[in-house]
Amino acid sequence: MTGSSKLYKWVLLLYPEPFRMEFGDEMLHMFAECRAAQGSLHLLADVLLSAARQQMDYLLAPAPKNAPLYAEIPPSPDLARILAMAMFCVAMLLSALARGNSEVQKSWPTPCGLSRVAANPTIKQNTQFGSGAWARRE
Amino acid sequence: MEAKSNLSQPLSPAALEILAALATEDLHGYGIIQTVSAQSNGKVRIGPGSLYDNLKRLMERGWVRDLKPTSENEKRLYCLTAEGKSVLSCEIDRLDNLIRRTKRSLRGMEAKRAE
Numbered sequence: 001m002t003g004s005s006k007l008y009k010w011v012l013l014l015y016p017e018p019f020r021m022e023f024g025d026e027m028l029h030m031f032a033e034c035r036a037a038q039g040s041l042h043l044l045a046d047v048l049l050s051a052a053r054q055q056m057d058y059l060l061a062p063a064p065k066n067a068p069l070y071a072e073i074p075p076s077p078d079l080a081r082i083l084a085m086a087m088f089c090v091a092m093l094l095s096a097l098a099r100g101n102s103e104v105q106k107s108w109p110t111p112c113g114l115s116r117v118a119a120n121p122t123i124k125q126n127t128q129f130g131s132g133a134w135a136r137r138e
Numbered sequence: 139m140e141a142k143s144n145l146s147q148p149l150s151p152a153a154l155e156i157l158a159a160l161a162t163e164d165l166h167g168y169g170i171i172q173t174v175s176a177q178s179n180g181k182v183r184i185g186p187g188s189l190y191d192n193l194k195r196l197m198e199r200g201w202v203r204d205l206k207p208t209s210e211n212e213k214r215l216y217c218l219t220a221e222g223k224s225v226l227s228c229e230i231d232r233l234d235n236l237i238r239r240t241k242r243s244l245r246g247m248e249a250k251r252a253e
Contacts, residue, residue, distance in 0.1 A: 019190075019194065030171075046186065049188075
């Protein structure tokens with residue numbers, strides 16, 4: 001590979017990845033074919049300007065990258081998916097209920113004078129933050 | 139009969155040359171460059187960067203599509219879509235009208251000078 005071909009290959013790296021993935025190989029093969037007719041400098045200048053234009057286009061409106069792991073959501077709900085979601089919701093609900101009834105053994109002091117205390121009927125608990133909530137000592 | 143115009147702006151010179159090249163036959167990238175040079179008698183030279191800039195834009199607009207190669211050694215071909223043919227036809231009609239009007243105006247100017 002000649003020096004100008006190597007330089008051309010490096011310049012191709014300036015393109016946004018989606019563009020490079022789609023057209024990079026073709027552009028690289030075309031360099032050798034066009035060099036005789038158009039000259040290396042002209043081709044390099046052309047590619048530099050083109051890369052700048054594509055980067056501007058990409059910054060203004062980025063194209064979605066190819067995502068081979070993306071799976072299309074089918075138009076009708078899958079029964080297995082519905083059952084799995086239902087079981088997940090039930091598990092989350094049971095977990096929340098179990099944590100609400102459990103007793104917290106330890107408590108520790110805090111800079112604000114609030115302490116996380118065991119379930120104690122004399123202390124008002126703020127249940128907004130779930131079990132083991134921060135509570136103000138009375 | 140004029141094709142229905144779906145162009146908001148005239149085509150750029152490079153886009154026009156590329157669409158005109160693809161109007162003859164399906165071509166790969168280097169084939170487009172060679173055809174553009176031939177149809178302009180060597181006056182217009184498109185580099186790979188400009189070519190693929192324009193091809194990307196034309197493909198996004200749905201005027202050109204690519205034909206995936208069936209084997210590894212084959213090059214990817216590009217072809218005009220039906221919409222691309224319609225757009226090219228509109229642009230050719232516009233240029234044709236412009237040329238006829240301009241020729242008429244120039245003949246009128248020459249006639250006035252002769253008087």
